[in-house]
Amino acid sequence: MMKNIKRFSAITIIGILLLVFNSCDDTSEIFTISAPTAPVLAELNFTDLELDAVNTGNPAITLNWNEADYGQQASINYAIQFASDNDFTAPITAATITGNSSITLSVNEVNAAAGNAGLNPFEWKALYARIVASLGSQNSEISASNVVQFNVYPYFNYVFNDYYMVGDATAPGWNNNNNNPALFRDANDSNIYSYTGFYADNGHFKILETKGLWHPQYGTDDGAVFWGTTPTNSSPEPERFPYGGGDGIPAGYYTFKMNFASKAFTFEAFDASAATSPASLTLKGTSTTDLALTALAFDGHIWYANNVRLTPGNVYFVTDSGANWGSSTSFSGVASDSGDSIPVIVEDDYDVWFNDLTGQYILIPLNL
Incomplete structure (x- = not known):
């Protein structure tokens, strides 16, 4: 009986010691921050910035700021934002940077930001800049700097891609530079392009991004989605539209539509019998x-x-x-x-x- 009591007591003591040791090994800490002090964006040493449409890779503007303070050692994210108004009703993020308090933006980057903010090309207009600080991958605890203003003269930034027909079902045949008809871009969704017209009997076609170049090109291996090559990687090439390999389409009028966001395409008959x-x-x-x-x-x-x-x-x-x-x-x-x-x-x-x-x-x- 005494042996059983001793054995029980020893086991109990070991359990208590393990509990104590485990408690001592808990090194977790609670990371607390104070209300952040916002970054302070330095004033610019100029008032007018005319953007050069020729040397678009040149530096255009350097922004410097005093770092935000969250009361702890932390790696702080900074978003560089522009807007067409002082209230930043529709802010545009031109760049992001972590752990630094200075950034230089190129002519092209500032021009794109100005255009996306709603400024018209080839006219002087005020552009507003600020720095927005945040923490972590979720960009928590956002804190915005003061706003600086300067006048900018943007050049035009054509943001769209254009695409062209090629193939024996279409007017140019398999010639990539033969007045290839353009696809028509949807005015409300720049991911969507379509072409309604006549397609030759037993024909196929592909889509080119640049007349005179075979790549990038777009095609399919099935009847639902499309894929393409790049300027530097032309292998493997996709199959021809509309059904990939096999027999071509019967002659007639069809509407071809492709969505570059979803990579889906459709090819459907179009009734042109009453059209003049x-x-x-x-x-x-x-x-x-x-x-x-x-x-x-x-x-x-x-x-x-x-x-x-x-x-x-x-x-x-x-x-x-x-x-x-x-x-x-x-x-x-x-x-x-x-x-x-x-x-x-x-x-x-x-x-x-x-x-x-x-x-x-x-x-x-x-x-x-």
């Missing part, structure tokens, strides 16, 4: 002298004019019967009879495409 094309189509407006467009011999519903100089102002499409087709969105959109004039916001040489089946148009600047 105008005998002529002219580009008019304050941006150009009257300019006759040409219909593709392959598909008379697709009209084009190459390398056309347009100045700031507006354009619209006029048929031989006097119908005026226009819209309110620059660069691309869907025109309607008696619609608004299409705004031209920057001078350049353009390729102009118009589809009389759908009213879609696209104005592609060649030098921006």
Whole structure:
């Protein structure tokens, strides 16, 4: 009986000692911070900044600030923000940096920030800058600096990509530089492009990003999603649209649509049996002298004019019967009879495409 009591007592003591030792090994700490002191952005030594559209990689602006103070040693995140108003109603984050209190932004970075903040190209306008501090991967405990202001003269930043048809189902055949028709970009969602028109019998096609270059190119290996190559990696190449390998499509009118956000595409028959094309189509407006467009011999519903100089102002499409087709969105959109004039916001040489089946148009600047 005494042996059992001793054995129980020894086990109890060992358990108590282990509990004590485990308690001593608990080295966890609670990280507490005080209310942060905001970073202080230094005033600039200039008031006006004209951005150079030629040397876009050159440094444009250096921002310096006193670091935020959270009452603890911490690695602090800083977001460099710009806005078109002092209240930062719609702030644009141009860059982020951690653990530093200075950053230099290039001409291109400042120009992009100004454009995204809503500043028009080629005119002087106030731009506001601030530094926003935060902690951790979740950017917690946000604290914004004072605001500095300067005037900026941006150049135009064309933010869109353009895409072109190629293949034996289309007008240029398998020639990557043969007046390849452009896809029409959705004015409300720049990820979406489409092309409605005639496709040749037993044909296939791919999509090119640059006329005269085979890469990047886009195609598919099935009937649902697409993928593409890059300028530096052309292998492996995707299969041809619309179904990849195998037999081509029957001749007829179809609508091809691709979404670069989801990588999905559709290819559906289009009823053009009741459609008639105008005998002529002219580009008019304050941006150009009257300019006759040409219909593709392959598909008379697709009209084009190459390398056309347009100045700031507006354009619209006029048929031989006097119908005026226009819209309110620059660069691309869907025109309607008696619609608004299409705004031209920057001078350049353009390729102009118009589809009389759908009213879609696209104005592609060649030098921006």
